[in-house]
């Protein structure tokens with residue numbers, strides 16, 4: 001596996017391996033969720049590339065950019081073992097040189113839920129992903145359902161801008177107790193780690209109500225909120241019931257498939273999760 005730090009190295013490698021590439025963009029501190037994307041890419045493409053870049057433009061001023069966990073050496077070993085051919089781990093000024101002044105706004109889908117709580121977040125995500133598509137020229141790019149709004153936003157950008165990339169959605173990988181794997185789980189103290197599966201329990205409860213015939217979006221939101229509120233270390237940021245494509249919130253009766261979504265603080269750590277029903 002090649003470890004590149006510059007765009008020029010990727011372009012040079014890309015000229016030599018003129019074949020179909022699968023790309024897995026990440027912020028590093030890799031876990032089985034990330035590696036499931038790499039393995040899927042490995043199965044579907046001649047070459048697999050990953051990027052590791054804690055993208056400053058997608059973090060708000062009071063968010064965890066500075067303390068976001070980083071371990072490039074361990075990440076590189078995991079990527080190599082998962083069949084990755086090249087990883088790009090650039091310094092910030094490689095992607096944002098002095099004078100950089102372009103950004104991508106993906107309209108309505110950026111506004112609700114994560115977009116409302118994290119102003120500018122999705123502009124940062126869309127911009128960096130478009131740049132990575134330009135650098136790697138992948139045939140396919142792999143994203144986790146765990147970040148459902150991000151996935152839908154990238155699909156929308158790819159469609160609206162006619163990008164020649166197939167966006168592949170990958171299922172959320174979870175711990176045995178239901179907690180979705182996340183690099184941010186490393187922030188959790190032992191008692192917080194024990195509390196964190198409450199996100200999944202809330203989703204499972206809403207799923208159960210839906211399976212029993214509940215179709216009132218407000219009732220499902222309330223049910224998720226009730227489960228979270230029973231956990232003393234947890235604080236709801238939002239609970240949502242939204243259209244899986246547009247992310248418009250469903251206000252009354254649920255007609256088609258919807259995403260049940262939540263963002264919850266466990267102590268100071270903000271975690272997100274979602275499931276689709278039916």
Ligand code: AMP
Nearest residue numbers: 026027028033143144146147172173181
């Ligand atoms: P991140 O490093 O958190 O930006 O994540 C990089 C990619 O891995 C994104 O497409 C995420 O949606 C995906 N991902 C993160 N956690 C998981 C998980 N538990 N299961 C599946 N994919 C995940």
